[in-house]
Amino acid sequence: MDPVLLLDVLLLILAVLAAVAAMLQRDLLGSVMLMGIYSLLMAVIWANLFAMDVSFTEASVGAGAATVLLLMALTRIGTRERSGGDHSLPALVLVVLTGVVLLYGTSELPRFGDPQAPAQLHIAPRYLAQDIGKVSDSATPQDSPHGEGDFGHHVPNTVTAVLASYRGYDTMFETAVIFSAGMCLLLLLRPIPRRSPETVTIDESGSTSHQKSESVVLRTIGGMLIPYILVFGFYVQMHGEIGPGGGFQAGVLVAAAFILHSLLFGRAATDRWLPRWLVDLAMSLGVLLYAGTGVACMAMGGHFLDYSALDRVHPAEAEALGMTLVEAGVGLTVASVVLTIVRKVQGGTR
Amino acid sequence: MLNFLQPWADHFPVLLVLIPLLGGVLAPIFGRGSRGWAWAVLTTGCATIIAIEMLLVVRSGGAISYPLGGWPAPFGIELRVDLLSAIVALVVTSVGWIVTIHSRRSVQVEIPRDRLGPFWSVWLLAITGLLGIIVTGDAFNMYVLLEISALTIYGLIAMGRSRDRKALVSAFNYLILGSIGASFILIAIGLLYAHTGTLNMSDLHQRLQASDGGATVMTARAFLLVGLSLKMALFPLHFWMPAAYSTAPSAVASLLSATATKVGIYMAMRFLYTVLPTEGGALTDPNVWLLGGCAGAAIFYGSIQASRQPSLSLLLAYSSVAQVGYIVLGLAVGHIDAMTGSILHLMFHALMKGGLFLCAGIFIYRLGSNDFTQLAGIGRRMPWTSAAVVLGGLGMIGVPGTSGFISKLHLLRGLLLADHPILAMLVLLGSAMAAIYTWKFVEIAYLKPVAEDAEEIREVPFDMLWPVWLLIGSSIWLGLNPAPVVELAADAARALLGGGG
Known part of the structure; x- marks a missing residue:
């Protein structure tokens, strides 16, 4: 039997087990940990399917950021599930039936990786060849200095080409979804004081006194890690067109560096480095940078997000300039929203 | 047409979405405190003017297609505004505008003062999502904008809690049901993509009409019907709606009753008649x-x-x-x-x-x-x-x-x-x-x-x-x-x- 297939089946079984265990687990801390494990397993599955960008995002957002956020939420609500335990039989029947319908629906789908699948034949080949070309009335100069291809072979990572250019409008709204999530949180969460330590069984925020004893080791090692995390974040941000990565993953990484800083040195110290008003502003600025790039393309005679219209600004590399700008917008919004959510969920210690 | 809008006439479909988006993103900066209301009125007013002009353009010149990024459909995302979308867009913007104008006092009473900036931001983003759904000609893009409108609407409904604590429960119930509906729609779009290899709506329609369909398309249709019924609150999947509308802040209830379910119905019209295969148009x-x-x-x-x-x-x-x-x-x-x-x-x-x-x-x-x-x-x-x-x-x-x-x-x-x-x-x-x-x-x-x-x-x-x-x-x-x-x-x-x- 194909060893890769065997691995896939094993991973899938583990993922299902982790998901079911997370649901049955009565201790919320355990539930969150199992969800983290589930995400990590999914990240490995994506990698096994050669979806490296998805895998990277799942690992950084699903297993990383989401787990940290849920843990922080637990510091506010406690880890005991108060009610529950009533498993409704009709609901189970309904879910199983839905699953059966879904299995039926996928039964006629082409096999994974089938070169004759419609998804491989219709649009994808042109994405891979990057020879689509703009619409006839676009602002592209006819004698494109890029050389051949949509991006002059400067974007070997096709995922990024689709994400930031071919379907850049979707990505703008994905960024807006992140922004909306941050705004909803600012709208809904009241700055209630954190609960007294008796009801808090875990404490991730690190600014309370009882963690001081370990703090020498943690501060030294953690403090050394922060610059590396930041550099890696910037690398992922700038390198998305060549390898897996881009604004979403980079934003989470940069946010992680600051979260680590605030866990180790307290929030007051982080606020000195990164004032709160700046984080609030950056949430809006990221989406603004993305949409503004599109508007600039319109003002220069192209369609919205038609980066080739930026030719006047940066002649040979207009597409690259546009993609860099929008990716920076994504990174800015993602990093600042994650930081805001963490800050908001941590609650007021001061 | 208003003269100063003439040079932008080609861009109307994208402007209709961009204006409330930028309004929503800038609201936390420009719309703090009591200025937020004026900012929201200005933004929705501009969007209404664009919607009126766009309806006039479509009425005289037929459907508009707008290639985003300059990429031709079906490779890039296409915005497509026909008469139906222009009408629904005008309904959403104009009623949204009037409701916004009305809401100054009730929002002041029902929303804490320090949240007014985020409130109007989320309000405008909800309208952005609804308008984006209306003008898009791309099935996946519709889902992305559905996410924006849904997420913001959950937040808006939950803000009814200062009047009625039950708002939190009804918003949470709607969040669960809405998410199920949205993921059903996403599953359907995924199945259709696997079957045809495209996400552009008119391209999907052509290719689905030509294919024999079978289990994949039938399942996609079933998932779409359930997901859309949840979104438009069609009996028997309506049960989230009365609780949500009666506990939401009163301004939000007016906005949602006039626009959100309407956009759900618009999506049903789009998918049933212009995406999924039909039998001679029926x-x-x-x-x-x-x-x-x-x-x-x-x-x-x-x-x-x-x-x-x-x-x-x-x-x-x-x-x-x-x-x-x-x-x-x-x-x-x-x-x-x-x-x-x-x-x-x-x-x-x-x-x-x-x-x-x-x-x-x-x-x-x-x-x-x-x-x-x-x-x-x-x-x-x-x-x-x-x-x-x-x-x-x-x-x-x-x-x-x-x-x-x-x-x-x-x-x-x-x-x-x-x-x-x-x-x-x-x-x-x-x-x-x-x-x-x-x-x-x-x-x-x-x-x-x-x-x-x-x-x-x-x-x-x-x-x-x-x-x-x-x-x-x-x-x-x-x-x-x-x-x-x-x-x-x-x-x-x-x-x-x-x-x-």
């Missing part, structure tokens, strides 16, 4: 029976429930369950007249129900709630608001002279011509039942004596009243001068059913 019989049956049950159940509710908000919410039934009925039958009636009812109901929910909000603003026990004799104490409720109720019944009459007339004719006499009977029965619940308000407001220990209250200020009367008044005016709107809706229906136009 749905197949099982689909007609399924949708028609649900819609008929919605009319019956919604109307009965409406007459049994203890508060005006709940009455209006259950009435909306019934009204969604009317619109889906015309949509399902697929006859040109029925579809015209559907589109007309979509427009008129947005005006009437938007206005009625504003009135419900006015009662909350003055009395703290709109339970019927509080409303006894309100007709003499707040004559302008109560009269608006009665006029709106007459529109719900479909009394000749109101716009509800025009839309139901077309719906009835379509149902009879398409040979569905039972469904036509249901429309008449529903109208009679609407008379019962409207009479319930009349009886309480005008015939019951004011409670003796009631506090002295006055009518609300003019700036809260005129938006209500603008909405209710225009629904009456359109009922008296229906010809241009009917023609518009008929053209849109013809284009949707594939008869050109």
Whole structure:
């Protein structure tokens, strides 16, 4: 039997087990940990399917950021599930039936990786060849200095080409979804004081006194890690067109560096480095940078997000300039929203 | 066309989405405190102007296609505005604008002052999501914008908690159900993509029409129907709606009742007629029976429930369950007249129900709630608001002279011509039942004596009243001068059913 297939089946079984265990687990801390494990397993599955960008995002957002956020939420609500335990039989029947319908629906789908699948034949080949070309009335100069291809072979990572250019409008709204999530949180969460330590069984925020004893080791090692995390974040941000990565993953990484800083040195110290008003502003600025790039393309005679219209600004590399700008917008919004959510969920210690 | 807009005429579809998006993103910066309301009015006003101009362009020059990023469809994302989308876009922006204008005072009372910036930001982003769904010609892009509108609407509903703690529960229930609906839609889009290799709607339609379909397309259709029914609150998947609309902040309830379910219905029209395969422009019989049956049950159940509710908000919410039934009925039958009636009812109901929910909000603003026990004799104490409720109720019944009459007339004719006499009977029965619940308000407001220990209250200020009367008044005016709107809706229906136009 194909060893890769065997691995896939094993991973899938583990993922299902982790998901079911997370649901049955009565201790919320355990539930969150199992969800983290589930995400990590999914990240490995994506990698096994050669979806490296998805895998990277799942690992950084699903297993990383989401787990940290849920843990922080637990510091506010406690880890005991108060009610529950009533498993409704009709609901189970309904879910199983839905699953059966879904299995039926996928039964006629082409096999994974089938070169004759419609998804491989219709649009994808042109994405891979990057020879689509703009619409006839676009602002592209006819004698494109890029050389051949949509991006002059400067974007070997096709995922990024689709994400930031071919379907850049979707990505703008994905960024807006992140922004909306941050705004909803600012709208809904009241700055209630954190609960007294008796009801808090875990404490991730690190600014309370009882963690001081370990703090020498943690501060030294953690403090050394922060610059590396930041550099890696910037690398992922700038390198998305060549390898897996881009604004979403980079934003989470940069946010992680600051979260680590605030866990180790307290929030007051982080606020000195990164004032709160700046984080609030950056949430809006990221989406603004993305949409503004599109508007600039319109003002220069192209369609919205038609980066080739930026030719006047940066002649040979207009597409690259546009993609860099929008990716920076994504990174800015993602990093600042994650930081805001963490800050908001941590609650007021001061 | 306004002269200064001329150079931007090509960009109208994207501008319609960009303006509220930028408004929402900038609201936390420019719209802090009490300035937020002015910022939201400005933004929605600009969007309304664009929507009007866009409708004029589409009316004279046919559907607009806008290639985002300059990439040709189906490789890039295409925005596509035909007559139907232009009409729904105008309904959403204009009613959204009027509701925003009305909401200054009620939002000040119901939303804590330090949250006004985020509130108006989320408000504008919700409108962004709805408008984006309307103008897009790409199935996945529609899902992305559905995410934005859904996420922001959950947040907006939950803000009702300062008046009623139950808002948190109803927002959470809606969050779970809405997420199930959205993921069903996403699963369907995924299946369609695997089957055709494209996400562009017209490309999808062509390729699906040409293929034999089979299990994949059938499953996709099933998932879409369930997901969309949840989104548009079609019976029996309506149960999140009354709780959500009656506990949300009153401004939010008005906005949602006028726009959100309408956009759900628009998505159903789009997917059923211009994405999924049709049989010569019509749905197949099982689909007609399924949708028609649900819609008929919605009319019956919604109307009965409406007459049994203890508060005006709940009455209006259950009435909306019934009204969604009317619109889906015309949509399902697929006859040109029925579809015209559907589109007309979509427009008129947005005006009437938007206005009625504003009135419900006015009662909350003055009395703290709109339970019927509080409303006894309100007709003499707040004559302008109560009269608006009665006029709106007459529109719900479909009394000749109101716009509800025009839309139901077309719906009835379509149902009879398409040979569905039972469904036509249901429309008449529903109208009679609407008379019962409207009479319930009349009886309480005008015939019951004011409670003796009631506090002295006055009518609300003019700036809260005129938006209500603008909405209710225009629904009456359109009922008296229906010809241009009917023609518009008929053209849109013809284009949707594939008869050109």
